[in-house]
Every structure is written in structure tokens, then in C-alpha cells.
Amino acid sequence: MEKVIEVKNISKTYVKRKTKESITAVNDISFDVYRGEVLGLLGPNGAGKTSTIKMICGLLAQDQGSIHINGMDVRKDRLKALRHISAVLEGNRNLYWRLTVRENMEYFAGNRGRSRREMTNQIEKLIIQFGLKGKENELVNGLSRGMQQKLAIAVALLANTEVILLDEPTLGLDVEISYELREILKTIVKEDRRTIIISSHDMPVVQELCDRVTIINQGTVIVDEKVNNLLELFETRAYSIKLGNPLTENQESQLLSTFPLCTYKRGPLQALVEVNLERSDDIYDLIEIFKAERTIVESIDRASIDFEQVFMKVVKGERNYAMA
Structure with a gap:
């Protein structure tokens, strides 16, 4: 299988301002993501998962090691590498709240260099697929949390990047919206076959969507295995x-x-x-x-x-x- 992301021996240490104490958040982590797969990047709170995600997205520089997206070094060729990945990060939705649903989709797709003609059909398809029909002309700040999250993911898909990273896609959503979003993601995985990285504490999402999981704990990778293999092993x-x-x-x-x-x-x-x-x-x-x-x-x-x-x-x- 072809590697689309290579994470090699990355480490990240933070220094507390008051005590000057060094804390190692990520300690020599390595794993690969293969084209067309859905990878679950998991770990308990404080495991180093968030720091790893931010380094993959180019929001945080690693102290050691390297990250390559489609063969491009995220640190050395940041802009070129990040053209191949779009992300929806927890607590930092990729939306402008004073724009409407449709305006957000058109704006962010345009930011990725897509023409209005090129993206019109896809916008219409995503509006229907994500249950946003009838809401397309409403301001984002007037939408429910679930609608905002669905729109954020739709915007990420519009970028047409090879890799999509979804950080806690169902966090804070009620049961009905969480189930609906899970069904939408299952359809996207089946039909689109883009490379998707999902970080979540919602284990039904992981079990239903992910081909493989990389589990991080105490700053290191403790498991890198197919979901079905782990289920069979423990069962x-x-x-x-x-x-x-x-x-x-x-x-x-x-x-x-x-x-x-x-x-x-x-x-x-x-x-x-x-x-x-x-x-x-x-x-x-x-x-x-x-x-x-x-x-x-x-x-x-x-x-x-x-x-x-x-x-x-x-x-x-x-x-x-x-x-x-």
C-alpha cells in the first residue's frame, strides 16, 4: 500500500513557565497512514494525541523527527505539504460565523483555488448529504452545534484534499445528531475512499469507520493494528x-x-x-x-x-x- 503520511520518530517537549519543568508530551512516535484508509488516532487525555495532531497539521513544530505528507516535509515545505490535507479540529471549526452556510462553502472552496463553476454541483450535493437543505442561507452563528459541525466537515470535504483529519467529530453532539453524522461519514468513506484520520473518544465511530487504529499513551505508540484484528484477538x-x-x-x-x-x-x-x-x-x-x-x-x-x-x-x- 502507498504511504500518504509518514510520521518518523517525532518528539515534543514543553517547558512550564513558572517552574521551568520540562514535560515530554510526545516521545519518539512513528506511524504511517496509507492512501484510501481510515485511521483512528486514539489515546486517553494527556497521552500526546493532540500534540501529534497539531504537528501533522503544521500548527506545532516537532523538536525531533519528521512528518511527510505525499512525500513533502511539513516542516521544510509547510505550505506545499498542507495543500494535501484539510482538518476539522476540536473547538476550532473552520467556519466564519457571520457568513451563511452557502457563503462559507463558497469562500473556503475558493480559498483552495476552486472556481465557482467547478464547485457548484459539489456544494449542492453536500448540502443535501449533510442535511443542510433549507439552512443554506442562514448565518452560521444561528445554527445548532450539530449543524455547525456538519457544515465544518462539509467545508473540509470541499477542499478536495487527499487527506482529511477529523478531530472529535461527534464531541458534544446529542445522540440523534451523532448517529446521523456517523451514517454520513460511513457513506463518504464507502463512496469517496479518501484518506481519513479520525481522532475520537466516541468508540462506536472508531469501530464502524476505521480500518486501523494507532493508539498513543504516555507519549508513545502502544498499538498500531487493524480494528478487526484487535476485536478478534480480545474476543x-x-x-x-x-x-x-x-x-x-x-x-x-x-x-x-x-x-x-x-x-x-x-x-x-x-x-x-x-x-x-x-x-x-x-x-x-x-x-x-x-x-x-x-x-x-x-x-x-x-x-x-x-x-x-x-x-x-x-x-x-x-x-x-x-x-x-
């Missing part, structure tokens, strides 16, 4: 075990020390254990805990798992998630 390890009687205090303590990421739900007469078995022989350790007090095991079932659970397990440091 084969996730078990739900129904017990005929609760564990004793000693058993519960041993369970949580042996499997610190497991969940134990105690009822008056029964109990439920949800656990990920990282190694094939972990099942013997689990059975030994039950066997110690002759606890009745009523059923052992494979547990279903979604990408939010995968993300949390990876970030919490579950071992051996790397693919062969």
Missing part, C-alpha cells in the same frame, strides 16, 4: 463465567490479584466473573481458584466485546495484545 480471550454460589473472601481476593482486570459481580446466591484469559494456560489458574472451595461453575461462555472495551484494556496495560 477470543473474553469469557463470562456464571457461578452457582458466590466466592469466599479469600477466593475473591485471589481472583482479583491473579486477574486484576477481571470483573466480579456478587449476588445473594450466584455470582458472575468476566475475565480475559491472556494465555492459554490461564484457564487452569482460574479453575484452581474455583476448585479451592468447590465453587459450582454453572456455565462458561465467550463474552462479546466492543471496541470501547478493547481500547480500555489496551490503555490499562493488558499484556500480550500485540499481533504476531
Whole structure:
């Protein structure tokens, strides 16, 4: 596959003004983005994800390493490199609030060198696709947050760049608008096949849209893998075990020390254990805990798992998630 973005060994350190203390936000991060794929760039708050995004967009200069977009160095040939990427950043929508919906679309497309004739049909298509019909002559500052976000993404698409970066595209939106926007993005991914980078804490968005994820934590890349591979990997390890009687205090303590990421739900007469078995022989350790007090095991079932659970397990440091 052809690389469209190459991030190599980038680092970024900040210095606190008052204490002069150095804080490393990004520490030797490397990853690639391939043409036509949808990449999820993920990480918990404070992981270094925002700094990485700003460096890719040319808003922040890295201390070390390099970033290339279509072979052009973002630091050395910033303007040329950034012609190939458009972005919608959280809290910094690419809109003029005193212009109408249509005026914003025409203005920003014109800024990218597109003629009115060239962009008219695409503007009409996007107005319909993003549910903005009937709103095209309204001022942006009078639109709902959801409408503003949809317009911001439509404007980014109008730039016709090879890469689109969407930072928290569904943040702060109600359930209905978030679902609607997710469906729109799924259609765009299917029909347009442009390279898209999505940074989001909305894991259904990641699971439904992304081909691959790069997960950053504590300034470093901890996972770079296809979404389906991660789901399959963790699903084969996730078990739900129904017990005929609760564990004793000693058993519960041993369970949580042996499997610190497991969940134990105690009822008056029964109990439920949800656990990920990282190694094939972990099942013997689990059975030994039950066997110690002759606890009745009523059923052992494979547990279903979604990408939010995968993300949390990876970030919490579950071992051996790397693919062969």
C-alpha cells in the first residue's frame, strides 16, 4: 500500500513557565497512514494525541523527527505539504460565523483555488448529504452545534484534499445528531475512499469507520493494528463465567490479584466473573481458584466485546495484545 503520511520518530517537549519543568508530551512516535484508509488516532487525555495532531497539521513544530505528507516535509515545505490535507479540529471549526452556510462553502472552496463553476454541483450535493437543505442561507452563528459541525466537515470535504483529519467529530453532539453524522461519514468513506484520520473518544465511530487504529499513551505508540484484528484477538480471550454460589473472601481476593482486570459481580446466591484469559494456560489458574472451595461453575461462555472495551484494556496495560 502507498504511504500518504509518514510520521518518523517525532518528539515534543514543553517547558512550564513558572517552574521551568520540562514535560515530554510526545516521545519518539512513528506511524504511517496509507492512501484510501481510515485511521483512528486514539489515546486517553494527556497521552500526546493532540500534540501529534497539531504537528501533522503544521500548527506545532516537532523538536525531533519528521512528518511527510505525499512525500513533502511539513516542516521544510509547510505550505506545499498542507495543500494535501484539510482538518476539522476540536473547538476550532473552520467556519466564519457571520457568513451563511452557502457563503462559507463558497469562500473556503475558493480559498483552495476552486472556481465557482467547478464547485457548484459539489456544494449542492453536500448540502443535501449533510442535511443542510433549507439552512443554506442562514448565518452560521444561528445554527445548532450539530449543524455547525456538519457544515465544518462539509467545508473540509470541499477542499478536495487527499487527506482529511477529523478531530472529535461527534464531541458534544446529542445522540440523534451523532448517529446521523456517523451514517454520513460511513457513506463518504464507502463512496469517496479518501484518506481519513479520525481522532475520537466516541468508540462506536472508531469501530464502524476505521480500518486501523494507532493508539498513543504516555507519549508513545502502544498499538498500531487493524480494528478487526484487535476485536478478534480480545474476543477470543473474553469469557463470562456464571457461578452457582458466590466466592469466599479469600477466593475473591485471589481472583482479583491473579486477574486484576477481571470483573466480579456478587449476588445473594450466584455470582458472575468476566475475565480475559491472556494465555492459554490461564484457564487452569482460574479453575484452581474455583476448585479451592468447590465453587459450582454453572456455565462458561465467550463474552462479546466492543471496541470501547478493547481500547480500555489496551490503555490499562493488558499484556500480550500485540499481533504476531
